[in-house]
Amino acid sequence: MMTHFPRSLLSSFALGVGAIGFGLIGLFSDVSPASANDSSYTSLKDKDCVQISAEGGGAISECPARNGFRIFAAADDARSWMIVQKGAVKVDLYDTFARYAPGDFPALAGTPLEWRYGRSNNQPIALIFRISGNDPRTDKTKTTLLVMRVSSDSQGRLKICALGATTSNNESRAMADGPQNCN
Numbered sequence: 001m002m003t004h005f006p007r008s009l010l011s012s013f014a015l016g017v018g019a020i021g022f023g024l025i026g027l028f029s030d031v032s033p034a035s036a037n038d039s040s041y042t043s044l045k046d047k048d049c050v051q052i053s054a055e056g057g058g059a060i061s062e063c064p065a066r067n068g069f070r071i072f073a074a075a076d077d078a079r080s081w082m083i084v085q086k087g088a089v090k091v092d093l094y095d096t097f098a099r100y101a102p103g104d105f106p107a108l109a110g111t112p113l114e115w116r117y118g119r120s121n122n123q124p125i126a127l128i129f130r131i132s133g134n135d136p137r138t139d140k141t142k143t144t145l146l147v148m149r150v151s152s153d154s155q156g157r158l159k160i161c162a163l164g165a166t167t168s169n170n171e172s173r174a175m176a177d178g179p180q181n182c183n
Contacts, residue, residue: 037119037177041112042066044082044129049073066115067123078105082129084148086158093148093160100165102142103133109143116176124150126163126176145172149182 042064043049049061058076060083065071072083074094081097083090097106109130118125127148132141147163161182163175 038117039128039173040066040115040117042071042115044071044073044108044113045110046073063113069124071113073108078107078134080107082108084127084150084158084160089158091158091160096146096148096162097131100144100146100162101131101133102144102165103135105134107132114172116173118177126150127160128172128176131165143167145169147172147175149176149180151182 044063046061049063051059051061052072053060058074060075061073063071063073068086070085072085074081074083074092079097081092081094083092085091101107109132111130114128115124116126116128117123127150128145130143131146132143134140135142144165144167146165149159149161149163151159153159159182163178163180166172166175
């Protein structure tokens with residue numbers, strides 16, 4: 001059974017995010033959007049993220065982002081995952097990481113976050129990033145690329161859903177550029 005962050009840590013995270021976020025916008029924003037069906041990248045490495053909250057064995061750091069999004073790397077013991085925010089809407093990807101990780105103890109693999117842009121506007125249509133898991137049969141770490149669709153609901157609020165996982169960069173981009181949407 002997997003554990004989540006203590007509620008007190010998430011509460012302090014929610015309160016502290018707004019204050020620190022304004023300082024990070026200038027540091028991590030990129031004003032040059034990518035061209036149609038192109039990619040741009042931001043780092044998920046610890047050295048490029050700023051820790052904003054810590055309690056017990058857990059921590060939350062804010063990583064570079066684009067287009068008004070905020071990316072948070074959350075960690076608890078041997079697990080780590082991502083929280084994506086746009087405006088007031090936060091999407092916690094803990095359960096998605098657990099479902100798609102190629103083994104136990106799902107974690108961000110520390111590689112770049114790929115922002116995939118569509119043809120119709122300068123907003124991202126997908127996020128692609130590598131996650132890892134410990135294979136219990138071999139005790140080796142395996143990785144996979146997770147592809148997440150980025151869209152909005154009828155009121156313009158952020159929606160994110162998993163499109164799938166693959167080990168191929170080309171397949172992940174084809175998945176991101178394909179027609180599949182969040183239900």
